[in-house]
Amino acid sequence: MGAARPLLGGARPRPGTAVDVAGGAARRRDARRLVLGAAGRRPGLLRRLLGPGRRPGAGAGHRLPAPAALDRGRRPAGRVRAGRRAGARPRRPGGVRPGRRPADRGDRQRGVERPLRPARRRAAPPRGGHRRRPPGHRDLRDHRLGPPPLLPGRPAVTGPLHGLRVLELATGVAGPYAGRLLAMLGATVVKAEPPGGDPARELPVDGGPQHAPSPVFVHLNAGKRLVGRDVLPAALGWADVVLDDGPPVDGPLVDGPPVDGPLVVTVTSGLATDEELLVQAASGLLAVSVDDDGVPHRFPGWQSQYLAGAYAAAAALAGLARGAAGARVSWLGALLTAYEAQGAGLLYTASSDRPDDPDEARRNAGHLARTFPSGVFACADGQVIPGTVRAEDWLRQCAVYGRPDLPYDERFVWAHRWRNRHLLAAELRPWYAARTRAEIFRAALDAGWAAAMVLTARDALTDPHLAGRGFLAPLAGATGGRVAARPWRSPRLPEGVPVRLAEPGGDAAWFRPDHPRPAAAPRPPELAGLRVLELTLAWAGPLTGRFLGTLGADVVRVEVGNRPDGWRTRHRWHELGVPVPDGVDPQECTWDASAQFNSLNRGKRGISVDLATPAGADVFRDLVAVADVLVVNMTHDVLVKRGVAEDVRRQVERGLVVVTMPALGATGPYRSMAGYGMLTEGMGGFAARYGAPAEPAAVSPVYYPDAVAGVHGVLAVLAALAGRARHGRGDWLDLSQQETLWLQLGEGLVLASREGRNPARLGDAEPGVPSSGVVATRDGHVAFVDRRPGSTATPETVAGWAAGSSTAEVLTRLRAEGVAAEAVADLRRRYADGTLRTAGLVEEVDHPVAGRRAYLTPPVRLAGDPLPPARPAPLFDQHTDEVLAEWLGYDPGRIRTLRAAEAVGTRPRQPRRRSTSAAGRGHGR
Template sequence: MAEALAGIRVLEVGQGAALAYAGKLFADFGAEVRKIAEEADPLASAWPRLEGRSALQAWLNTNKHLVEGDVAALAASCHVLLDARPTAREALPPHLVHTRISWFGAEGPYAGFAATDVTCRALAGVFACIGPVEGPPSMLGGIAGQVMGGIAAYIASTSALWGGGGREMEASIHEANIAIAEYQAAQAVTNPEVEQRRGVNRFAPTSPLGVYRCREGWLGVTIVTPAQWRAFCEMVGLDELARDPAFAVWPERLAHAERLEKLFAERLVARTAEEWFAEALERRLPFAVVPEMDTLLATPTHRARDAFQRVKLGALEFEGPTLPQRLTRTSPRAHGIAPLEPMAPPPAPAVAGDKAKAALPLEGLRVLDLSMGWAGPVCTRTLGDLGAEIIKVEAIQYPDWWRGVDPRQSFFDQKLYEKDVRFAFQNRNKRGITLDLSRPEGAALLKRLVAQCDAVVENYARDVLPKLGLDYAVLRHSRPDLVMLSMPAFGATGPWRDARAYGSTLEHASGLPTVSGPADGPPLTNQLAYGDPVGGMNAAAALLTALLHRKSTGEGQHIDLAQVECMFPLAAPWIIAQSALGDPGPRRGNRHPDQVPHGAFPCENEGWVAIAVTDNGAWARLCSLLDRADLAGLDLAARRAREGELEALLSTWTRSRNADAAMDALQAKGVAAGVLRWPTELRQDTHLRARGFWQEVDRPFLGRHELPSAPIRLAGGPPLKIFRAAPTLGEENSAVLSELLGLSAAELAALEQDGIIGTDAVPVTARKPRSSPQAKPQPASA
């Protein structure tokens, strides 16, 4: 099979999993990646270790060349420099895409902070809403935050390559992870109940949402709509509860969660998780078996899709996640060799070229956005931020459901579907049109639009576009080199291809909950809808990879992005440990296999600060702050033996300070620490304010409001500009359809009269029955 990035050379310099994962994306798609050997790379000792070597580091470095040499000299023969050094002083050739990767960006109050994956994500608002009501908040370890940062760096780099090279880009790991907390940051403006810690496996704005014990195994349950609640109650034999109107909507279910959970939990233990999941598939319910790592690795659906990469480390072999971007013509390598020792770089000619001339790297790219909800719109929003023209297609009969799903007439009379800030967050920098794709006239117009676009993104249920006659096999006739991305929850093939899922379902199915939380508790859901922003960022990376392949070969292709597989890299340390060692290790709660002390510590005014002691030097500096020189000589093993005592000592110190003061004092000593920000607190965060991260825009129906920036920027510059607020329904019907398709005013008026296009959502009670058995467009995942 051809490799998407063959012919591209990348130089990787610096430390950290974000850098390594960005390089892995390039290497496993066929680029030649030269990694400059680092003598003191902390990844070299990262858990899990196999015969003295880090298996995690080996997985992150698959298919790279380990080299030694001068950065500037090596960069002359490369197209991309992935750079995670604190500073870079050498002069670099003008053709180079130079992408800087850092925890908090090059500038701002946090720029010099000591950081770990957990302390960075704490400051990004990821953890505050998770865990017991009384605390501590639950903080998943591993490399999840750095995976998100690595994807952002890869998107920055590939977008610059698409735009002709010759750019300096910057990716912030911190800002990449704010996408995880965006929902609460947006929704809490009008619904503050979403920004509360409600207990293990409980999240507003819906209930139930969590993991429940079965006779064998655990079942991940997410219920959103009244119909889903009724079907779930009927499935477990609680018919009377299903008919009770008091629990039809989530606020009442959440208010009585403990009583309701007890009722259905008693029923769930009567059958296995596999049996419940099989019935949920038939009932189209968004449930999943929550697998232990050994079960995940053995799952036939995943094995059939080569979801796990075979990694060779010398004579040793184990498995880790394959890159999830499933390009049907140019899939990533399902095998990898990790470099052992530096060697002379293979000869390569110098690359010529100049600085890119366009203001933004994706200027000239046009993408047709058929997605709705969260995951798909994050993908297209990211491309739009980088300069692509995004044309979002909705229908007046079925708008994007993040505009709201209230069926009452007053909702439509007051145009409340134009007033949801969540829609505004996800759909900035897009043009908006409406087309009824279930009508022949609407489908025909879409095909004509496809001929004018480079790519299509969709996240409908698998059977919707084929029924509408608008799947890839059809649309490629409109544009033979079309790149089209689909986002089914579990992939377009296999027995789960029609499964419904929310972002929480994807996390449940990834096995991540079974390695999260304390050992004496149930598997822990780590986020309201983790899979959505993770899937969206991976989708943008996939689309750019396919577009680069098309740029060099002229070939388009279809991308089958199984969103559940996008979650596997977040679970990589435990997947690798299971494969390499036969055991994923104990569930540690907020503790860490290599860092002691490590956790969330209480502060004044119910605040919390995350602290991670990364090595003996950091421990000695912490002891200086605590005025405990008698403890400064404890090494990792000794600290582990006294972990509870040291945590109590640290908690006593933090309780007498507010969280920001504690963080600042720790950072002054070079100890990694971060306040556990609530998502709405991100709006006042001094670092984000200093970096201009929140941008104010004006929009009809919403007025002036603030939106978060992309985690990518042109190095040394301000955030990528939000130049267009989210579109109102059908806002650019006339402009787009006349500009691209040449429709006259009379033709547009006729289409509006016939309901093919429009600017007013059709009330539920006024929607006409469809004349064909075609299902209304619904996303496979949020």
């Protein structure tokens, strides 16, 4: 890689770039505005992000030097980190002491939060990557951020579901994954395999060499007891829950008389086929999982089945809470939730008065507009994923590149960057190619820039972050290797214990279905009226809260006016096509019409509390003191920064259940990575297996890790509530979104640990199938799976004749030849033709701003019925007074005082009105 050189900084702007422009206050103001939306109009923010120097755009020949704090990871000599040092003399009027540099405008005294801190100023890593820590290392500060330790005298660690008996009749992926999750949480899961064994024992990961049993089977069935079907029907009387993939819940489970008692959870594909590729096509996922050229790409592995299994595990606990006799989950319904970010916008448009209006579709797409730099960049030893999600991400990465000129290059300002992305990529590729993944990732963490590494399964086996969190465990019993242990950390969950896989039928002698139960089975309480406090953003955490709301919980979402959720996309009233309320200027903005926000926050109440103010933090403490559940989906240290972490911790012993769900968990050396879906795809093994086989890696446009983490968050809450119902104490579960994604790709970890190789990237092919893929037709795309031995219907030959035929013609011909095929569905068309309504997969809800719109429903049926319709998502600050009075007993006078102090009730400010000339120039890309 050549001689050593600074990672960050050092480059000077090139002559002739926009940073050298001269001329007038108006031009300088326009340059700031072009950089990045609102950030371009905030020179103070730009100074903090781009480092010291003259103000941005301050005249001819102006140069922005590389930030000293980032250049070598150290503050300039004499600089004070926050406030004055103890004993230092006060500043002299008119300036600062000689040789001293004033602290940044946003700095505060040590120990007091600095809300707009741009970067974590840690020492630069040594050349070659971050500092190595031994496996199992625990940061001394982790006790403030992760779950609290158990107090002396508490019972042995067994898991919140200890004592729950689960009988698993399901085979394949979905049902067994549900069983594996319940076993991770302490349940006793007995798998009764059919004669010949579960077919998953032979399931190929990628068609390459693998030892028996299949890594898929090992991953899904480690930690269970394995018996044969001869234990039936006595085992049905033993079980509290039965996991099945056979007939509906009202039909017989096995030959013989029906048995009353256990909750039966049935999980099926929901279609006439059980081919993974075809379910992905029929669900509409492939219509949104496309590259820049519009080519669909299959999700790797068995994602429809994994996601359905996670919902099935949550449905089991929800059914126990309800006292239901049965529950049903479909792969198809689960997969619809995988792309709810896009699906919400598609359904909003389809159910509007203007379903064919492109402007309506563009508005409803919300925050999902394209940004750059993004995607996958090759580096010296693999690939990395630069994120440009927040306004400051572009500025921070330019500082890391040592290119302070780039934000002012007119080719790469917000309005033009996507159009010129190939030019920008050419500028940046040499910088990436000269550095390793670890160097780039550590520099991004230090700078506060959202970026990630692309980790393979083999990388995960030696990754210090996953090792420090104890995510992987050794396998014992029928096979060796390593397997995922669990994606949650909690003092009530065992750590560092090998996971056992029995031989076929190896637990038959152990299993005694007539053995008396030592104690009642744990089950969550009825959720009606249960108080859930939600401190979340975007998708994963809100999905957890919404599901709890559909079960009857009183979910209260906490927001603040000066930092609204980015998914509350603002819209001007005159653009919405709905009546403008009396007294409202049509040019004003509303934050209450976003398709994504309104979809994910149905069934909740919304309050505005500013935790950055002392009085607002006190209100939050009071809310926590009366809540049953707290769901936190923000940065790993948000509770510490707000000064409420210890208050929350004390409430756990009282009975509070806390689930935190940052991207990489609350502990470990990578915990400060920003939590965005495309970054988690890289860190969670998805990007390494997604995309065309010829590509080194790719990311999807779907933000899929949020959907995965959200349902695993539901499961964590319900399990902890079941444990609380038994022993009376709360729990604190630290969920890692990275680890939940690895769980749904866990067969790759087993393969890498046993075979020493990574799973192959299969593109659209089904593993172990002679021929399969996705082909373009004259009016769409068709997915097909051909299991006929010796078939000549290769993807290339099918694509050759399908291109000139309609989708209907291609389907007819393939099916006539005995090939399974499905059209790549479009969600808007499926809504328009009534298919989704008939299947109970959508509901229509009246919203006070957006009107009556369609939304996806949870893919769970309890006792044969869908979960009840939800009330609309809350308006900003809609329920503040109501909740403070109901939950806390605050009187109107106290609430008025809090509002006057802006501790509660703050709302987003209206944006500055654009001039006619500025509006005419436009900001589209």
